[in-house]
Amino acid sequence: MTVQALKQPGAPQSNQSATLLNVFLRLVLLLAIDGFLIWFALSAFGEGYTSLGIVIAFIGAGVNYIILVRDMYPLRWMLIGLILMVMFAIWPILLTIFVAFTNYGDGHLLTKVQSIELLQQERYLPEGDAAYSWTGYRNEAGEYALWLQNEAGESYLAYPGTSLIPASEAEGVGELDENGIPVTISGYERLNALQVASDQTIPSIQFGSELDGVQIRSAREAAQLQLRYVYDEATDVITNQETNTEYSPVEGVWTSSTGEVLPFGFREIVGASNFTRFFESPAFRGPLLRIITWNFAFAFLSVFTTFSLGLAIAYIYNDRTLPGRKIIQSFLLIPYTIPSLITIIIWRGMFNNQVGVINRTLDTMFGIAPEWTVDPSLAKLAIIIVNLWLGYPYFMLICSGALQAIPEDLYEAARVDGANAWQRFYKITLPLLLVAVGPLLVASFVYNFNNFNLIFLFIEGGPPIANSATRAGHTDILISYVYNFAFASGRAKEYGLGSAITIIIFLIVAVITLFQFRYTKMWEEVGEGV
Amino acid sequence: MSSLTIKQRKNLGHLARWLMAIVLIIFAIFPVVWVISASINPSNTLASAKLIPDNFGWDNYRLLFESPQFPFARWLWNSVKISSITTVLSVSITTLAAYAFSRLRFTGRQTMLKGILLIQVFPGLLAMIAIFTLVTQFGSIVPALGLDTHAGLIMVYLGGAMGVNIWLMKGFFDTIPRAIDESAMVDGATHWQIFSQLLLPLMRPILVVIGILSFIGTYGDFILARILLKSTEQYPLMVGLFIFTSGEFSQKWGPFAAGALIGALPIMIIYLLLQDQIVGGLTQGAVKG
Structure with missing residues (x-):
């Protein structure tokens, strides 16, 4: 070499x-x-x-x-x-x-600077002296133009979207009448008084560009549009020029002293208020206790059922003299070999209340059709069954590996001492197995604690909890509850709150994971130091 | 009972275990059998599905490969492509990092190892928002890495390469006696030479296992691909199959079943062929809960 x-x-x-x-x-x-x-x-x-x-x-x-x-x-x-x-x-x-420490979400998606910029794009039509008298024109396509005259005698031509054009530079202007108003402008027809009075469109059109916008105020007068909102950096106040109302930022919303609010809220650091809201608001407290209880129960039951069945199979078939042992194991491994996304959807179809194969079979055999997706307890049962199916082969694999590592003479010695099969399992196999498999049980608990795919793809957290102030379902676990805040369509997104709940979930699983470190070989290997 | 011979009792035990096995196997393969039968049943709704269909036909499979609405072959190819590239790159990253964690000593080593594990247990659902924003921004600077590109998706997958597999891989490096590299070191070999010429050949079996696990993990991913890919043409198989379930799902039961079977087949074959090696790898650490 x-x-x-x-x-x-x-x-x-x-x-x-x-x-x-x-x-x-x-x-x-x-x-x-x-x-x-x-x-x-x-x-x-x-x-x-x-x-x-x-x-x-x-x-x-x-x-x-x-x-x-x-x-x-x-x-x-x-x-x-x-x-x-x-x-x-x-x-x-x-x-x-x-x-998690901000109010980021619908109504608070923008930064403060962006929200001020957006508000400053708004214009209003001031009352008071006429800035211009106007004459309207329309072309065949239904587009409008204005001829404006101010008190100083200056004239302008205005189209929507482009700056005002001084009369001297305007193109296509036809002959002027005695008032200095063109009879025609190329392509455009002058509107008479009757046409103006009956025209519904022209008062809502903003002529000129964003900077020198002009709008019609009455049948004779038009005026330059003004900035509606002016922001004063020193006082951090936005003032509505038309009403003189002052708006100060309150938790990311521009709010007046009378409680009026402006559109375009912005995101702002709100301290721990997402967390306190989560724990103290009655709207949450109702479903929250249920969700957390079910979350722990689901994770525990999942680990318990999958481990028990996996261990039982491994133990019963850990016998080399049994003919066809390999074939049995291969068949029992099948659930593990199909991507879980696919099998969860298959199970969803099988558990369908009306047309699913499970209810059709039960109906034919016993004349019953349980409402799996409507009854909370049945929904939970169905989830545990599906997760058992998904998860037991993993523990079957792990346990058969671990069982083979247990020395045979331990059993021999126990047999000599008169221990029966149950005692041998309970006193020798189980303790030794738990030492080896313990960390994996914890890892599986952590995984199932956040098993979003199963809960969401199988039943979307349903059935819904009645009378709950926030959207929550009987089978929702914390992470699928978070989904409702951040992604579910048709309701306000509250990323801040969702993130806060995420942090809480993380703290729970981090504590469990770190706790596991203490008792596992992994910890020793890291700690070996050398 | 006492009149039975030992051999008879043993046979009785085998018989009992076989009967039990049959019950368990029915539980294990029932959904699979169900899907097989649905996939060859030309009346393709959930309501009309039967365990033994009235008549057989390949219509559902034909629909998958011929319907322009569902570019199924394309999805399958996308999945294989994305998973293969991700696997090769992430196994390389993992192996190099695991070597350093196993053979080199540096400050922060233990903290990093623990940190990697903690990052893994962070519930990533909301981090998806940040990842989506990141990839969008990447895309406006380097369009080839943006949204709706496979390269962008693979890049995000690789962000998770420094994960649990590092623990697994480091564990295997640790089982190779350090005496081997120490003697090479005395002879003047560099770390790179020790890694590439001494240890890597010894690691080949476990590299295969970790590669397979990584491939299966990427192949089965759904959420990230769903968020980062926009056009039907770019979807991997899992996202594509999920489309079947939206809308009147129960009406598309047949094509879904056919697609699910084809999609599951490669992974099933890998598992059943390499069962023993994968078991060996799995018992070293939790890879799939």
């Missing part, structure tokens, strides 16, 4: 030049990476994605540190993995945590 080549005398020298080449290659690589990252970060800032730019810059700094500092050598082995992990795993988690 190549290792032998390294033993030859010439090796150290070639090693040295290899090191030089190494350093050179590393520098070239670093320059390429830096070039790309700098370009990327600058583009991000250019597009206005400040937070993305910051993350890229942060990653860039980390990459340089890892490549240039000698002590960081081990991390070079996982550089790409780390970059991608920071970008697509850690960063989204940090954002979720941040969002």
Whole structure:
């Protein structure tokens, strides 16, 4: 092997030049990476994605540190993995945590700056002195134009969407009448008084551009539109110029002293209020206790049933003298080999109340048709059955592996001492097995605690809990409850609240996971230190 | 009973266990048999499905491959492509990182290992919003990595490459005696030489297992692909199959069943062929709960 080549005398020298080449290659690589990252970060800032730019810059700094500092050598082995992990795993988690402390959601999707910008686009038509007298024109396509005259005697031609055109520069203006108003403008017909009076469209059209917008106020007068909202940075107040009402920001909504609010709320840090709302608001407290109880019960029952059945099968068929043992195991493994998304949907069809195969069979055999998706207890039972089907082969595999690792002489000794089959199982097999499989039981609990796919694809959390202030179902677990806040269509999205619940779920499973560390081999391996 | 010989009792035990096995096998394969029968039943609604269909036909399969509305072959190809590329790249990332965790000692090593596990248990549902935004922004800078591209999706999958599999892989590196690399080190071998020429060949069996598990995991993913891919043409199989379930699901039961079977087949074959190797890999860590 190549290792032998390294033993030859010439090796150290070639090693040295290899090191030089190494350093050179590393520098070239670093320059390429830096070039790309700098370009990327600058583009991000250019597009206005400040937070993305910051993350890229942060990653860039980390990459340089890892490549240039000698002590960081081990991390070079996982550089790409780390970059991608920071970008697509850690960063989204940090954002979720941040969002949990904001009111981000429908009505609060914009930043404060964006909300002010949007409000400043609104114009209104001021009362008072006429700025212009006007004459209307219309072309065959039903488009309008205005001829405007102000008190100083200046005339303008106005189309919707383009700046006012001074009379001297206007094109296509025909002969002027005694009042200085053109009889025709190319393509457009002048409207007479009757036409103007009966025209419903023209008062709602905004002529001119955004900056010098003009709108008709009465049959004779038109006026320049004014900014409706003016923001004062010093006092952090938005004033409605027409009514002189002042609006101050209250929890991301511009609110007047009388409680009037403006559209375009913005997102704002609201401290822990999402968390306190979650625990204290009566709207949540009702379904919450049920959901949490069911969440724990579901996770526990799932682990208990799948482990029990898996262990039973492994134990009963862990007998090499049994003919056809391999075939039985292969058949029993089948549920594990089909992507769970597919099988959950299949089970959903089978449990259909009216036309599902289960109810049709029960109906023919016993004349009953349980309402699986309507009755809360039956729905829960169905979920446990489906999850048992999905999950037992995993424990069957694990347990048959672990059983074979238990030394046969332990059983021999017990037999000699007169222990019966049940005692041998209870006193020898189970304790030894639990040592090996314990961490996997905890992992399975954590997995099922957040088993969104099953709850959502099978029954979408239903049946709904009646009289609940928030949308919640009898089979909802916390994570599927979160889905209702963040993604469910037809209701206001509350990302802030959803994120807060996510954090609470995370704390629960993190505590369980860390607790598991203490009692497992994994912990010892990490702790081996060396 | 006492009059039975040992051999008779043993046979009786076998018989009892076989009877029990038949009950269990019925439970295990019932949905599968049900789907097979639905897939060859030309009257393709849930209500008309029967265990033994009145007449057989391949109409549902033909519909899958001929209907322009559901580019099924394309979905299957997309799935295989995305899963294969993700698997190769993520196994490479995992293996390199696991080597460092197993053989090199550095500050923050234990913290990182624990952190990786904690990241895994974070409920990622809401992080999807952030991921969606990220990929959108990526796409406006580098369109090839944006929304509705397979490259963007794969990139996000790889963000999870530093995951539980690192623990699994590190465990296997740990089982290879350090004496092997220490003697090579004395002879002047670099870490890279030790990794690529000594340890990697020894790791081949477990690389295959982790590769398969990674492939199956990606193949079965639904949520990320659903969020990041927009056009029907780009869908992987799982997302495509999910389309069947929207709308009047019970009316499309037949084509769904046929698609589900074809989709499940590759994974079933892999499992049943490589059962023993996968069991070996699984017992080292929780990969699928």
